[in-house]
Ligand code: ADE
């Protein structure tokens with residue numbers, strides 16, 4: 001596979017069923033089944049929320065610093081082996097603190113995994129702290145304030161979880177603080193929510209990238225803005241199919257239309273343990289199902305570096 005940067009993946013979404021079971025046993029956590037195959041057979045989604053319910057339930061197995069280290073190491077090792085040179089990984093801090101895990105354990109485990117994976121494979125990685133929309137704006141602000149002792153452990157903030165009913169406008173305070181702290185800002189928008197969520201993320205949260213953004217294509221004025229400002233869109237084809245946020249056949253995905261519009265699109269896995277594959281699997285799927293030539297695949301790979309938050313000199317070294 002071409003070298004890429006992966007900019008839209010939830011590290012918790014790389015928790016494979018086998019690791020769910022292993023961590024449940026290690027930590028004495030009950031599960032509906034201890035057979036990874038049976039557990040995975042339950043991964044049938046009708047929409048974003050039906051996925052999130054299972055994703056959050058599985059995360060009850062994550063308890064210790066070692067668990068976070070093991071999860072981070074598993075993803076980074078696998079990603080490096082399949083062509084990922086740079087990973088900007090989302091993590092859902094509030095999920096873990098709500099489950100009784102001290103934030104120190106989350107930060108220490110992930111940070112050590114990033115450092116060791118760099119030594120072992122050369123992969124460059126950083127963390128983006130995502131606020132959970134369904135917990136609301138005040139909780140986001142409080143989470144960010146409480147995470148400030150760990151300011152040097154993450155490079156930005158994001159916004160994820162249930163989209164509909166939780167528009168970006170609820171999170172202006174937290175994103176304002178993030179901006180004044182010099183943190184990067186991204187948000188999921190236009191996955192299930194309409195173009196208005198994308199406008200709000202740009203205008204009210206001053207985001208530098210839109211995660212997903214597919215539904216922006218419904219609004220020509222918005223498409224023009226995204227093109228003119230070259231706002232990166234981190235598109236996740238297999239996720240869109242699994243969560244039914246795109247037409248059922250990958251062959252009908254809007255990706256070629258987004259490229260034809262001149263949008264700065266990249267390819268990402270979102271939650272690889274749940275949606276049928278890692279970023280290389282996403283590339284394989286779009287190569288097989290969409291009429292994309294080598295030039296367009298090269299553009300997608302190049303866009304991923306262009307859209308990353310690495311300083312320019314470091315980007316050049318990875319391409
Ligand atoms: N959390 C994990 N994956 C997500 C997705 N695809 N959308 C919103 N929140 C998420």
Ligand code: ZN
Pocket residue numbers: 008009010160188211270
């Ligand atoms: Zn996502």
